[in-house]
Amino acid sequence: MTESQGVEAFHQLELNTGRFLIQRCTGCGKHVYYPREACPHCDSTSLDWISPKGGGTVYAVTTVRRKPAEGGDINVSLVDLDEGVRLMGRIDNLAPGAVSIGQRVNARVQVKDGKGLVLFDAVDGGAL
Amino acid sequence: MSTLRGLRGSAAIVGVATFGNGLSPGFTDMELLARSAHAAVEDAGLRMSDIDGLCTASGGASMWPLPVIEYLGLNPRYIDGTMLGGSSFIAHLLPAMQAIRSGQCSAVLVCYGSAQRTSTVGRREMGQLRRFVDPQPYEYPYEPMLPASAYALAASRHMHEFGTTREQLADVAVAARAWARLNPDAFMRAPLTREDVLKSRMVSEPLSVRDCCLVTDGGGAYVLVSAERAKSLPKKPVYVLGNATAVWNRQISSMRDLTATSAKQSGADAFAMAGMKPSDIDVLELYDAFTINTILFLEDLGFCPKGEGGPFVESGMIAPGGKLPVNTNGGGLSCTHPGMYGIFALIEAVRQLRGEGGDRQVIGAMTALAHGNGSTLSSQSTAILGTAETL
Numbered sequence: 001m002t003e004s005q006g007v008e009a010f011h012q013l014e015l016n017t018g019r020f021l022i023q024r025c026t027g028c029g030k031h032v033y034y035p036r037e038a039c040p041h042c043d044s045t046s047l048d049w050i051s052p053k054g055g056g057t058v059y060a061v062t063t064v065r066r067k068p069a070e071g072g073d074i075n076v077s078l079v080d081l082d083e084g085v086r087l088m089g090r091i092d093n094l095a096p097g098a099v100s101i102g103q104r105v106n107a108r109v110q111v112k113d114g115k116g117l118v119l120f121d122a123v124d125g126g127a128l
Numbered sequence: 129m130s131t132l133r134g135l136r137g138s139a140a141i142v143g144v145a146t147f148g149n150g151l152s153p154g155f156t157d158m159e160l161l162a163r164s165a166h167a168a169v170e171d172a173g174l175r176m177s178d179i180d181g182l183c184t185a186s187g188g189a190s191m192w193p194l195p196v197i198e199y200l201g202l203n204p205r206y207i208d209g210t211m212l213g214g215s216s217f218i219a220h221l222l223p224a225m226q227a228i229r230s231g232q233c234s235a236v237l238v239c240y241g242s243a244q245r246t247s248t249v250g251r252r253e254m255g256q257l258r259r260f261v262d263p264q265p266y267e268y269p270y271e272p273m274l275p276a277s278a279y280a281l282a283a284s285r286h287m288h289e290f291g292t293t294r295e296q297l298a299d300v301a302v303a304a305r306a307w308a309r310l311n312p313d314a315f316m317r318a319p320l321t322r323e324d325v326l327k328s329r330m331v332s333e334p335l336s337v338r339d340c341c342l343v344t345d346g347g348g349a350y351v352l353v354s355a356e357r358a359k360s361l362p363k364k365p366v367y368v369l370g371n372a373t374a375v376w377n378r379q380i381s382s383m384r385d386l387t388a389t390s391a392k393q394s395g396a397d398a399f400a401m402a403g404m405k406p407s408d409i410d411v412l413e414l415y416d417a418f419t420i421n422t423i424l425f426l427e428d429l430g431f432c433p434k435g436e437g438g439p440f441v442e443s444g445m446i447a448p449g450g451k452l453p454v455n456t457n458g459g460g461l462s463c464t465h466p467g468m469y470g471i472f473a474l475i476e477a478v479r480q481l482r483g484e485g486g487d488r489q490v491i492g493a494m495t496a497l498a499h500g501n502g503s504t505l506s507s508q509s510t511a512i513l514g515t516a517e518t519l
Contacts, residue, residue, distance in 0.1 A: 034265075060284045062272075088381040
């Protein structure tokens with residue numbers, strides 16, 4: 001990355017090219033997400049970008065009930081990546097009501113109208 | 129903590145008022161606030177010209193103390209516009225006590241008003257505006273219905289870890305309604321059963337519309353002075369024995385454990401300042417924006433062990449006639465919730481300690497805990513109040 005932009009813009013630009021990056025602190029070794037200018041664990045400003053392996057587990061789940069005209073029901077989950085960070089996401093290959101806590105998922109990047117977004121797909125084996 | 133112990137009981141709430149609860153078409157936020165503020169100052173036996181400290185916050189205007197000072201004609205020496213969401217008006221207590229103790233001011237007015245239900249700028253418009261002025265780029269793209277979906281996520285985790293059921297969540301709403309039926313000022317007073325809650329429209333699973341707080345208009349205000357000055361004012365003083373505020377996260381996706389809120393910290397700190405423990409408390413007013421809140425706060429504030437909040441509320445403990453009266457006005461679920469509820473929880477605690485509760489009065493109550501929550505389980509502020517006997 002260059003010094004001339006913040007981490008939020010860099011992260012989004014990478015997503016827009018299909019690449020999902022999270023940070024790893026060189027000070028304390030912990031992974032960091034969402035992107036920060038300094039590590040919230042140890043205050044180091046030395047953070048590397050890494051590609052997460054993509055595996056994760058659903059930590060919490062809700063189905064937002066909406067009328068069809070408003071887009072219909074949609075899953076909103078919190079996913080713990082195996083690297084130890086949590087993020088909001090959608091489990092995209094299951095019906096909204098079929099997502100369970102403990103479900104193993106894989107991250108992928110959807111690029112739509114030039115804008116990247118991290119989504120998740122449930123993987124075989126179902127909930128742990 | 130030793131210096132905070134020195135502030136225990138140093139200030140008292142001597143005036144309270146609410147105005148316009150429910151539907152107040154044609155009123156602005158400011159008008160609801162001003163009516164409440166004047167009534168609270170009058171209740172304190174003071175005049176607006178006696179007020180030299182102001183605390184207020186707004187869900188919309190970021191410089192809200194300025195128009196409030198102008199509108200009320202104040203010239204405060206102490207101003208606190210700290211905005212932590214719904215907990216703000218409880219979090220305003222401790223700094224105001226310190227300002228009174230230091231001599232910076234002598235009479236602090238804490239006030240709020242919102243025409244959220246009938247205003248032409250409704251929640252939808254405010255929500256859209258917030259996306260621009262207060263972006264959450266790592267949550268908004270997934271279209272959570274905030275704040276409800278954040279609390280739904282917390283409820284899902286509590287159910288997963290501890291076996292909490294939708295029926296137990298419903299019991300929180302049923303208890304709140306049973307209290308509201310005793311309160312002529314409550315907005316929703318029709319009978320409500322567990323089955324009614326379970327059958328009501330689902331909003332964000334597992335929370336139905338009856339698991340969610342009301343959307344009302346309304347204003348509330350209280351006046352804080354030194355304990356010394358309180359003795360010469362007309363109403364029975366309600367002393368602030370402890371207050372503490374904690375924030376561990378803003379976004380639900382940044383909350384480390386969705387079953388444990390920073391109320392653990394605010395509650396422990398407030399109890400330490402008061403030199404008290406949960407079993408010393410006679411009546412609780414907990415910010416019930418959603419049914420899961422009451423369960424989380426009963427646990428985090430130490431009224432039952434972590435994970436046992438579901439069976440605790442199922443036992444009828446918190447409803448009228450139960451051993452631990454909770455949300456005696458009907459709470460945010462059935463009494464009032466004009467955008468931010470914290471000040472109304474505190475006002476109900478004061479009314480209970482004054483013995484002004486009417487049919488819902490907890491007989492002999494001498495201690496009360498009022499707990500505020502803000503945003504998406506983000507800010508927590510706990511106040512412990514007591515009558516003169518507790519000093």
